[in-house]
Amino acid sequence: MGKNLPIGISSFVEIRSEPYYYVDKTHFVEKLASGGKYYFLSRPRRFGKSLFVDTLKQAFLGRKELFQGLYLEKNWDWSIRYPVIHIDFGGGEVKSAEALEKWILQQLEEHQNLYDITCKWKDDYHACFRELILKLSQKYASKVVVLVDEYDKPILDCIEDRETAKAVRDVLKNFYSVLKPLDAQLKFVFLTGVSKFSKVSLFSGLNQLRDITLSKEYSTICGYTQKELEKVFGEELQDKDLELIKCWYNGYSWLGEPVYNPFDVLLYLKERQFHPYWFETGTPSFLIKLLVEKKFYIPQLSELMASERLLGSFDVDFIEPENLLFQTGYLTIKGVEEIPTGYLYYLSYPNKEVRVSLNNYIVDYLTRKGPESARLTLKLTRALREGRVSAFGEVLKALFSGIPYEWYRSNEIAGYEGYYASVVYSFLEGAGFEVIPEDYTSLGRIDLTIIFEERCFIVEFKVVEMEGESPKAIEQLKEKGYHEKYRGKFKELYLLGFDFSKDTKNIVSFHWEKVT
Structure with missing residues (x-):
């Protein structure tokens, strides 16, 4: 079966030429093939999805020589080979439904040339895909393997243009609908991408597709333990x-x-x-625009809760920050709790790279300060090491100054305390400070707790209507006594009160006191 299958060059071959740098994940290939038929996997970009898809491809093509010394070498039936249709949407950029149709037809034509098959439906991607599967199955007297890499990228390429994204989604939905009626001709189907679109929107006809994105047994299929x-x-x-x-x-x-x-x-x-x-390697501009559009409270990123339904309901018409943050890899699962309606997931930054880089990107977007924010970071760090707490006021006022008024007009988010807390939080997280947002105490909630070396700063934000009002933030801190939670735990303990003006869009009052 499949003895005369053509073989092409692959990235897997290139990786195997340096086995020292190859982490053996081939046991997952055997596990998938023996445990089911239709699979879907979502992982962030640059996580090894394409390499794993290519590993599947070479296994089903029967290229035993590539698996020497790996788990699969002695745990796979190498006497059987299967024709493989490998569709890869990762190598280009789609800007219209018409462009996607041409791209699909181009890849189908390449498979026809590879397997020396001619399809009569040359201008109909749906009919051509169906015909290709049927003719491959007939020619090789074998079932067919279908692998789709970056299945969702054509949609994500134009996600900011909702109407175009919907049209592209409909093309893909029609394309994937070919698979269900051909179950008898299919050996194995595996689709992978960054986002997890709801089955209703993209796979309505493929209800047997098993989603292994949050399957514990496949949790390490990509990435290194x-x-x-x-x-x-x-x-x-x-x-x-x-x-x-x-x-x-x-x-x-x-x-x-x-x-x-x-x-x-x-x-x-x-x-x-x-x-x-x-x-x-990526620019989260659409994500940041969505956070601003939703008036998302940025400090929540360090400890966010999301339902099972929310994490699995991504679509062009339903895009929520929690879902997008998780699927794109800027947040990850730190804990899970079973509730009567399913599961509740606790999300946070995966590591220092993401925490610092994402917050630097956010603060640059929210303030339009660019490289200047890095200089302000250095200034604040030096000042605190010298014991100059007043630098908080100077640096943060400079951070907010100079923001184009047009930016406020177009976003309309500067009238609430969450915006100012979000800017300060992202600035400090990006600077590498330890920041605890919405820090709960027995007496109430601290807006931000900042820990720097042996000093602890308790921060309160207030938005006032006009300049000249009496300071509110510092008075609330003293009245509530939030600092009692940290008394005696640090060498120095401070209260920082910031009052922001809706009118001037900046700090109009900064007061601080050292707790004795």
């Missing part, structure tokens, strides 16, 4: 601080063991310095 990191890269890590590497690049979790971002690990080992390698 601690054991894998130390085993495969042990020699390279001999003189490295493993705890610091873990702090920077580990922490991603899908209800199982936390994993490292593989893209970060490989570049760190090459460059020998800590850097936000993964973060810089």
Whole structure:
């Protein structure tokens, strides 16, 4: 069966040429193939999805020589080969439904050439896909394997244009609908991408598709576990601080063991310095615009709750920040709780790279300060080390000054305390400070608690109607006694009160006191 299948060059071949850097995930190939038929997996970009899809491809093509020394070498039936249709939407950018149709037809034509098959439906992607599967099954007297990589990228390419995104979604829905009626001709189907679109919107006809995104048994299918990191890269890590590497690049979790971002690990080992390698490969502009549009309280990012339904209900017509933050890898699961209606997930930053980089991006977007915010970070850090607490007022006032008035007019979010708290929070998180938002005490809730070396700062924000009003923030701090929670736990304890004006869009009153 399938003895005369054509074979192409692949990224898997290139990776296997350097086995020292290959983490063996092939046991998942056998587990998937023996346990089911239709699968879907969502993971953030640059997490090894494409490599795993290619590993599946080479296994089903029967290329045993590529798996020497790996788990699959002795745990796979190499006497059987299957024709594989591998559709990859990751290599281009789609701007219209028409462009997507052409791209699909182009990939189907490449498969026809590869397998020496001619489809009569050359201008109908739906009919051509169906015909290709049927003819492959007939020619090789075999069932067919279908692998789709970056299944959702055409939609995400135009997500800011909702009407175009809907049209592209409809093309993909029609394309994937080919699969269900051809169950008898299919051996294995695997789709992967970044986002998890609801089955109703994209896979309404493929109800047998098993979503393994939050399956504990497949939680480490992409990324490196601690054991894998130390085993495969042990020699390279001999003189490295493993705890610091873990702090920077580990922490991603899908209800199982936390994993490292593989893209970060490989570049760190090459460059020998800590850097936000993964973060810089993408620009979360749409995400930040959505946060602003929803008036999202940015400090919530450090501890966010989301229902099972919310995490699995992404669609063009229903995009919520919690869902997008999780699926794109800016937040990950830190805990889960069973409730009567399902599960409640606790989300937070996976690691230092994401926490610092995302907040720097947010503060630059919210203030339009750009490189100046980095200089302000340095100024504040130096001042605090010298004991000059008054620098908080100077630096934060400079942070808010100069923001274009037009920005406020177009966003209309500067009239509530959450905006100012969000800017300050992101600025301090991006600077590497330890920040606790909405810090609960027996006496009430602290807006922000900031810990810097041996000093603790209790912060309150208030928005006043006009300049010249009596300070409200510092008075509330003294009245409520929030600082009692931290009395005696730090070398120095301070109260910081910030009053912001709706009119001037800046700090009009800053007062601080040292608790004795």
